[in-house]
Structure formats: structure tokens, C-alpha cells
Amino acid sequence: MSRIGVIGRRLYRGEVDIDFVGRYKLWSAVSGLLLVISIVGLVFQGLNLGVEFKGGSVFSFDKPRASTIETVRSTVEEAGAHQVSVQEAGNRWRVTTQSLAASQVTTVQNAISKEFGIAGNQVSKQIIGPTWGGEVLKKAVIGLIVFMIAIILYLTMAFEWKMALAAVVALFHDLVITAGIYAWSGFEVTPATMLGFLTILGYSLYDAVVVFDMIKEVTAKLGTTSKMTYTQAANNALNHTLIRSLNTSLVAILPVAAILFIGTTLFGAGTLKDLSLALFVGMIVGTYSSLCVATPLLVNLKEREPKYMAIAKRLASNKGGSPQDAPPAGKGKEPAAAATSTGPAASQNGSVSPQKRKKR
């Protein structure tokens, strides 16, 4: 009988009415705060770039009989080196770590010679440059810019420029916050992380597109005599796709979360952690932003259009209430819903559906 149980059941049936758009001030505050924290982190803390970007140290030594990738890795890690990657090269071990200071290099060399009984001078070391140099990054950035332009053009064609703008703003929001989490947590940024970012990019847009498609469908019927403002219609559309958004996110996040939590706590996998953390954070932020950033922004843009201003004005004067309020309670279509509902939620839901139905 818990309240959560009730909410859960209503969620299941799609009988939810959360005023996403109306609480845009709350969302803006949350997002603004997150953005500021992220940017502060990026500026002052900086990102912890991996070997691929900054270069690193390479140790190599003859393979003792009793050694495996795992033992070599743990030896070097215990000596205080991060970003350890171990390879067999012929009958030698080749260990790449982050860029180490001279004293740390000695520590690692000692640790290896002690653990595997190799003379210290038999452990050779080398400084290695980045494999992901400026050129690669530059090209990736150019790729991103071109992609943004292409997406704005495409969404402008498929929807309209205001939706394109809102979607891209939400995308930036997601990327900055994800990057901020990296800055503050000190997790290493590797090429795998970059790939995670790119995935988020696609995912965040994908989510926004599905939501916008519904908003477009619902608001297309708003005319001068309509009983809903653009804000209300958009909010209904959001609630309508809420189940889908949550389900999709859950399905996408489940494997990522499994990799992140099970994979890295049990096995301590480097690449896996880099990639899955970026994805995990990015997906959550992405879902949040398509609901609470992209849509309110879009609504703000749209409510300035004379057509929608007129509707809002008329409705406001008719009812003397705020346009944010739910439209007149429709007849609860579903007795079941009415039975379990605790507020105006079900009634609002009832009023949306007929609206939708008129379309066909």
C-alpha cells in the first residue's frame, strides 16, 4: 500500500502527471548548479588524461618463469603506478604506465626486481609519447563540430530549429556534466572514455528526438480554440513518453551498470571502467536532460510565438488561473485509475487522450 507502490503502478499504466515543464525553475537551478560545479572542476581540477594523451613510461624485462600478466600488473600497481597495461613482447614483459617521476620510476624498478628476482639494471625503462596526439584530437573535435552542424540541420528539417537548438543545448549540458564528473573524480580519460562520450552524444540526442517527436505530434493540433497551452501539451507529451524514456534508459543502463559495478569491483578492469563510467553517468544525465532541460527550453522558446501566447492568454483569462494549472478535469476515463489515483493525475490523463485521438 505504500505510496511508492501506487506510483509504480501508475507509472506502469502510463497514468502519471509530473509537471516537468512547470518546474523548469527547479531544473534550471539543478542544471545550473551542476554545470557550474562541472566547469569549476574542469578549470581548476582538470582532467586526468591517460597515457594515450600524455605519454607515459614503459618498463620491459625478461619474463621470469613464475609471472603472469596479473602478477606483473599487481606488482607495478602496488609500486604506485597507475594506468598499468601489461603486454608480452616476445619473451619479455612490456609494461606501460602513466608518466612517472624519476623517483617513482626507481620505485617501480625496485618492486619488479624484488618480486621477480631480476637485477635492477635488467629492468629497462623508456619514456613514450602519446599515441593520441594533438592531430587525432583535433580531428575528433572537427568531427564533433561538423556533426553538431549536421544534426542541427537535420533536426531543423525533421522538426524545426527551436527543437534542434533545444536538443543540442541539452547535449552540451550532458557532455559538460559528464566531463565534470571525470574532473572531480579524477578518473582517467582514455580513448575509451572518448568513445563513451561519443556514445552519449548519440544517445542523448536519440532520447531528445523521441520525446520531441511526441511533443510535435501532440502540439500539432493546438489551434486558437484549443483548451491547452503549448506548455500543458508539451508536458502531457512528456508524461506520455515517460514510460518509454524510463524503460529505454533502464534497458540501456542495465548492462552498463553491470559492467561498471560487477566488472570493475570484481575484476578491476581498466578500459571497462573508463568506458562504462562515462556511459553510466552520461545516460542518466541524458535521460534527465531530455525531460528537464531540452523540453522546458523548447517550451520557453515556443511560448513566445504569438500563436501560443494567444492561447495561453485566452486560457488564463477564461479560468483566471495560471496557465500552468491542469486543464479542466476531464472525465476520468478509467475507473481503475480513479480508484488508485490520489489527485488530479488521472483526470489530466483523461483529458489528454481525447485530444490525441482527434488526430486520426
Added chain:
Amino acid sequence: MLLALLALILAMGGVMLLQKSFVPKFGLDLAGGTTVTLSPVTQSGATPSQESLDLAVNIIRERVNGSGISDAEVAKAGDNIVISVPGAGQEEVVKLVGTTAELRFRQVLAVAPANATPGALPTAPATPAPSGSGAPQPSTTAKPSSTAKPAPSGTPAGRALSSALTNPTPAPSASATGQGDKKDDKKGSGKDEGKATPTPSGSAAPSAPPTEDPFAGVDLTGVDPVVAEQFKKLDCTKKDRGQGIQDEPDKQLAACSDDGVAKYVLDKAAVKGTEVAGANSGVDSTTGEWIVQVNFKSAGASQFAKITGQITSAPQPRNQLAMVLDGVVISAPVIEEPIPGGQARISGSFTQKTADDLANQLKYGALPLKFVQSSIEEVSSTLGADQLRGGLLAGGIGLILVVLYSLLYYRGLGLVAVASLAVATILTYQAVVLLGHNANFRLSLPHIIGLIVSIGITADSFIVYFERMRDEMKEGRRSLRVAVEVAWVRARRTILIADAVMFIAAVVLYFLAVGGVAGFAFAMGLTTLIDIAVVFLFTKPFVALLARLSFFAKGHKLSGLDAERMGRDAPVARTTVSQEG
């Protein structure tokens, strides 16, 4: 629909069977590879500058990742360059990156627009300036040619060249070896090859009717049939235009221009790059345009004088001397007059940058330094078996969670979801295997994670569809069969728009990024296409099929479409309550 999908799966399976390839190829982190260490050699024995090393790293990285879907690593290690290529025993690649490309001067024997492949339509050679030295505008004499060219595109046949000339050996020009004064301003700058083009001297033209064969008019006399065949098949539109082809000096060569506009048949090397003493760019004091000046060593000087003398009077395009670097023609100026004295000047519409580039290329070959291989090693994967196992296990657990959730939430429809995911998995696996075998696509751990994540995207497509169906059902007026169709029409649009976004992302990143990013983008584009295929060819028809079963149509409790779940009828409330209690 379902049959089409079945045919697709079987066809791909058949190809796999034919090619005997059942396992995907893995990348560096999963399968290990070959590591080559290159050490720079300077003539003075001095340490090379860091700038030139950086430049070399970039050039090598582009060479190695030329195909775009395998990700090799290239890094500077002290003064050395370390290259790691996925896969063991990559002799070919090692050779490719290990040799410093050398410049060769070769006489042009034939030219064709790059897109002229056998069987192309007569109108195919639409490329504007395929004739003569058309492609390398910057490096040769661009002044008159670009404008004066009388639409060579329409008449590839007309560009026939003297079949009378066989090999350049006859040395038609008397003044060939005339060693002029050294200061003579040699004109590497060609004349208007546009004028030369439409006058097919010789008998080749008449015998070459303007057929569909764009090579009809190209005179291949004296060309090694093997090379001629290569020439015809050469595809210059690929990202990798053959950079790094072993450029053997004593053999004829078919090569593309470096901008991919034209392709050439080239004679044996007349002068080797080692004979180039130096090259620099500068501004001509009289005309004020950027030029490139090349100086030859003594043997090179006489070779250069000889070849320029021989070909000056040859008909177009055999009066062009191509400079070939790393398997591509970087410039092919028309030689106006013999150039004795070991100094040549190349002019054309250079900018400072293009002039500098050409001078550097002439000086260093493609790489700013000469390298020797100091070691080649096979390396194991960077990931331990433990990490791989951990990743796969965790991914597997994640998948099971997805399956459980789908079944719990969507009940009967969940089965459709799970089946769709299974089909998507089969298709993806097949595609990855085939691409690995035929295009050297290598899976790395990030790719695998990317594929697992794409499950979310694939799942989204049918979640969108299912939710639409539930919407329809909730309204309660439709039979399931109608709902399935109506919901599909609406879901389809959403799915296509959303997938288009993913696909645009993939395409842009694939073409603009390099190495790992390009590979990842490739995997992303692939899964997007598979998603569309699965939803259209499997999920929808499958749901339509199921809708005929009474289990679903009547809204059985476990079907995921029952009245209770839809919250439609009175009994719902009761059951709900009892569930609560």
C-alpha cells in the same frame, strides 16, 4: 518480411561458410599484435628535431590507419617511433610503415580520370580536369590549363595519344642531353596541356570510337599488360589510394594522383629521390609567385637532363614527368624543354604552404626523416584474460537483467523483445565476422562495449513500438490487430528519425576522425542499420503474427496486452487491490 530476414541471415551465414570465417577479428587490446620500433637515421648522426619526429608520427599514423577501421597505435618513444598494429605477423603493414617512402621521377605513359573504371557509362568521366597533369594543379603549371581546357570530360576517347610512340627510349629530342648553362632557369612549368589534349596526334584516336570504355583512347602501347590491367582497375576514390605501395623503381607503376582526381600509368623510374640534393620553396622575383626549386646530385642531374630531353617533344601526356611518392603522384608537370644542369624549377598556382609541402616532400620523401627498423616484436594483448573475462561476464549479467526486465514488464511482448534482441545479436555477429574478414575490421574492447550499449538503442525501437501499441489498446476501441498496425505507422516515424540521428553521428565521425574513433563510429553505424533491419523485418511482422493468436488478441494475463495491464476494465481495480494487499 520474416522470410526476407531469414534469407538475409542465411545469405550472410552462407558467405561465412564460403569464406570459412566464423570468428571476428580482434584488435590490439584483445588479441595483441605486432610492434615495430623505428629509429631515425640522420646523415650527420645528430638527433632529429622533435618537430620532424612529431610530423613523422602523424604521417605514419595516417598511413597505418589508412583503411580507417583498424586501429593501430603510433607513439614517439624517445627518439624512436613505436608502432603497434593489431594482429600477429603483419608483415605487410610492417613493411609499409617501416620503409621511408622514396621519391621517384617517372615518365607518364597514360592518364585517365580517376573514376573511369571499365564498364562505366560514357558520361562517367565527369571529373573536370582529367587530362594531362590535370590533377596536381598546385604543383604544376596551373595558369592556363584550368581555363583553356575544352571540356575534356566528354571525350575520353579523344584524348588518345600517339600510339606511334612506343617506349620513351627513342629519345626524340635532339637537345636531350644539351647541357645548358647551369643558371638556366629550368622550366618545370608546363605549357598549356589543355591545348595539347584535344589534338590526338597519331592514329590512336580514329581507331578508338567513343565507346563505353573510357580507356578506348588511352594509348597503352609499351605498357606492361599487367600494369595496364592494374591501371584499369585502380580505384582512386578510396580513402587509401595506395599510399605505401612498394614503389619498385625498375617496374612500371599504376598510381593515383594524391588528390584522387586522376590516375596514371608511369614508366620505370628515371631518377630516384636519393638523387635529389635539396629542394626549397621561394618566391619568384619577377613574377611574384611561389615556386619550388629542386637541385640534383651529379648523377641525378644527368639522369634528369636525359629524361626531360627525351620526353619534351613527346605527345601529351607522355611529355609529363610525374613525381611519385609513397605510391601516389604528387605532381606531374609537363616538361617544356630539356632541363640540364641539375636544377629544376616548378611553378604553378602554389600557395606558400603547398610550395613548402612539395619542397619538403621532395627533400624527405613522405617522412621528414629516414628510419630503420630497430625491432619487430609480436606482442600479446594489453588486457589480461581476467579483464576480458570480467567484462564479458558482467556484460552477460547485464543482458540477463535486460531479458528479465523485459519479460517482467512486457510479459508476452517481452518475448518478442528478447527474440528481437537475439536476432539483432545474430546479425551483428555475422556482420562483424564478415567485415573482419573482408575489410579488416577489428573488434576492440570499446567496440564490444559499444555493441552492448547499442542493445539499449535497439531495445528502444521496440519499446517505442510497444508503448504505442499499449496506447492504442488503452483506448480500448481497437482490436489488437488494428492496434498493431496503427501503432506501427506512428512508431515507425519516430524510430526512423531517431536512428537517422545516430547514423549521421556515425557517418560524420567515420569520415572525419581517425583510428579508434573511426572504428567506433563504424560499429555504431553498423548497429544502427541492424536496428532498423530488425525492427522492420522482424519485430513488426512478428508482432503482427502474434496478434492473430488468441493468447494475445484476447488479452491473456501473461500476454502483456491484457485488459488489467491496460487499466481498462473494472476487474482491474480488484486485481490491483489484491496485488497490493
